[in-house]
Amino acid sequence: MNTSTSEALFQEAIKMMPGGVNSPVRAFGYVGRNPLFIKRASGSKIYDVDGNEYIDYVCSWGPGILGHAHPEVIEAVQKAVVDGLTFGAPTERETKLCKLINACMPSMEMMRMVSSGTEAVMSAIRAARGYTGRDKIIKFKGCYHGHSDGLLVKAGSAALTSSVPDSAGVPKSFTEKTLVALYNDEESVKELFENNKGEIAALIVEPVAANMGVVPPKEGFLQFLRDITKENGTVLIFDEVITGFRLSAGGAQEYYQITPDMTTLGKIVGGGMPMAVYGGRKEIMECVSPVGKVYQAGTLSGNPVATAAGIKTVEILMDHPEIYAQIDESAKKLAKAYETYAQTKGVDLTVNQVGSLLCAYFTKEKVDNYDKAAASDLDAFSSYFGKMLDNGVYVAPSQFEAMFVSAAHTEKEIAKTCDLIMNL
Numbered sequence: 001m002n003t004s005t006s007e008a009l010f011q012e013a014i015k016m017m018p019g020g021v022n023s024p025v026r027a028f029g030y031v032g033r034n035p036l037f038i039k040r041a042s043g044s045k046i047y048d049v050d051g052n053e054y055i056d057y058v059c060s061w062g063p064g065i066l067g068h069a070h071p072e073v074i075e076a077v078q079k080a081v082v083d084g085l086t087f088g089a090p091t092e093r094e095t096k097l098c099k100l101i102n103a104c105m106p107s108m109e110m111m112r113m114v115s116s117g118t119e120a121v122m123s124a125i126r127a128a129r130g131y132t133g134r135d136k137i138i139k140f141k142g143c144y145h146g147h148s149d150g151l152l153v154k155a156g157s158a159a160l161t162s163s164v165p166d167s168a169g170v171p172k173s174f175t176e177k178t179l180v181a182l183y184n185d186e187e188s189v190k191e192l193f194e195n196n197k198g199e200i201a202a203l204i205v206e207p208v209a210a211n212m213g214v215v216p217p218k219e220g221f222l223q224f225l226r227d228i229t230k231e232n233g234t235v236l237i238f239d240e241v242i243t244g245f246r247l248s249a250g251g252a253q254e255y256y257q258i259t260p261d262m263t264t265l266g267k268i269v270g271g272g273m274p275m276a277v278y279g280g281r282k283e284i285m286e287c288v289s290p291v292g293k294v295y296q297a298g299t300l301s302g303n304p305v306a307t308a309a310g311i312k313t314v315e316i317l318m319d320h321p322e323i324y325a326q327i328d329e330s331a332k333k334l335a336k337a338y339e340t341y342a343q344t345k346g347v348d349l350t351v352n353q354v355g356s357l358l359c360a361y362f363t364k365e366k367v368d369n370y371d372k373a374a375a376s377d378l379d380a381f382s383s384y385f386g387k388m389l390d391n392g393v394y395v396a397p398s399q400f401e402a403m404f405v406s407a408a409h410t411e412k413e414i415a416k417t418c419d420l421i422m423n424l
């Protein structure tokens with residue numbers, strides 16, 4: 001496979017950007033290759049600058065649920081851009097998108113638009129702290145909620161009363177109020193609430209953990225979180241940046257029938273444009289400026305082009321619920337192919353699949369938390385990644401990311417991918 005133009009572009013890019021990329025995972029650091037430079041994408045395919053074609057299961061890390069460059073979304077954006085790119089003033093489309101989100105997720109009684117998932121999570125936590133007057137928060141080992149300082153914490157054991165920053169440049173004091181529990185481990189959560197009575201403003205969780213590969217919540221785990229946060233006056237935040245509009249039009253909160261106090265959305269809600277949202281119960285969101293005392297702002301928040309893309313994307317998903325059955329079925333076929341590969345070739349591999357999210361782990365243990373995910377054989381993953389790429393299939397270049405299926409992946413492409421997997 002000729003990748004000479006990508007290589008040349010990469011040599012230029014690394015002179016100007018750390019690792020030649022604008023987000024670390026794109027650097028292919030986990031898989032020992034230099035990244036491909038993408039020229040364009042359409043439907044289920046991406047095309048690199050050397051003209052190579054790939055079936056894409058990264059889907060830009062989730063936004064691409066309809067496939068790349070969906071004609072109706074492109075048309076909506078084209079119509080919007082000619083009227084101007086940004087006004088820094090309210091527009092009708094912001095209210096329209098809020099109403100669509102509320103129709104899909106009624107727990108989002110009031111909301112605020114921002115430009116990234118990181119910003120949505122950072123702001124939701126600030127609102128929860130402002131609403132409760134408390135400082136501490138709980139997150140889960142292996143869950144990722146963007147790169148705001150307080151959330152970049154070493155995934156310590158649940159007994160840890162405070163957390164160590166996971167990144168240079170984050171003062172220890174910035175993470176002292178961040179407590180870390182273990183995903184799918186109720187005891188670890190109970191212990192933190194017992195040791196920090198009345199002090200926990202919020203508990204934030206990915207209702208399906210999709211940043212340690214894909215780890216579904218154990219039966220009853222989300223209900224347990226809903227109950228213990230309610231008992232303690234703690235705000236339950238569902239970080240649905242990945243699961244929102246992915247597991248269903250109502251996200252994980254509809255899929256699992258659990259109502260959080262606040263939700264963060266990103267990726268799909270902007271249809272691929274820079275757009276994210278945080279929101280929830282009205283009395284919490286009324287703490288946010290200019291109504292309340294929790295300050296939060298953004299030049300491009302609710303951007304008129306991004307809202308055009310988001311509205312059209314959400315409208316298509318609401319009008320075509322059959323999309324979810326289709327993409328879930330495709331993901332099930334892929335999961336089966338991985339299981340067949342593991343059984344017939346005697347490979348240590350297990351698969352988790354939830355809706356149209358899945359992850360093949362190179363470990364023989366069933367993965368239900370971060371430590372088990374981290375025990376995967378990363379060399380085996382790296383070799384697998386290379387074989388898939390060399391055969392025209394683009395999966396995430398990291399064991400700790402999800403595989404995303406879109407409505408544009410045809411039965412033929414899913415079958416072709418399954419054949420490749422079973423004959424790796």
Ligand code: KE4
Pocket residue numbers: 023024025026061115116117118119121144145146147206210211239240241242266267276401
């Ligand atoms: P952004 O700031 O990247 O828009 O969103 C942060 C975020 C928040 N919450 C969840 C559950 C997320 O998965 C993310 C970002 N997801 C990663 C992929 N696992 C983005 C890809 C990247 O970092 O380049």
